[in-house]
Amino acid sequence: MNHKYQPRRELRPKALSGISEKQIDQHWTLYEAYVKNVNLINEKLATLSEKKSFGPEFAELKRRLGFEYDGMILHEHYFSVLKSGQKAPGESSELVKLMKKSFGGYRAWLEEFAAVGKMRGVGWAILYFDPHAQVLTNHWIGLHEDGHPAGFVPILVMDAWEHAFMVDAGVEGRAAYVEAFIRNIDWPKVERNLEDARRLAAAT
């Protein structure tokens, strides 16, 4: 595949509450490494494909590709939903109506989502839109690539690797970080993500 990705600088969050600039700086550096590695592996694979060299090197790079791609894409989702000072959506919001249908209400959804984020291990807590059943569902994604329900659309993505909070809160800071993340959710952006996902589902 011949395409060179660039870090999406417009997504870099600023002035968050409870997540420091230093923490975001370190995290952003990790994200840039995923972009670099996606490009590097794609280049190597393109060279091997051109030579019809489909041996073990090709196979191992193909296996690695999902980890690097999802590392890049999930960080873009994550950074894009972080903005301080945004109010949680009200009862009349389409997002909350769908949370009610899917979980019984906003509070019930939030409790489960936070519990997923506080699970031990490295991975992600992700709220997806299921385009066929037209419901929302919370998932734990191991590493970056394990467990994505195929065809579901990420609406809200929370990084739950230790590197997301180590700078601010140390190894035992997971719970405080999850609470800080929730305080900084850009709800209008999450609502737009749901609108986009519904539009996409209606078009297919």
Ligand SMILES: [Fe+2]
């Ligand atoms: Fe991360």
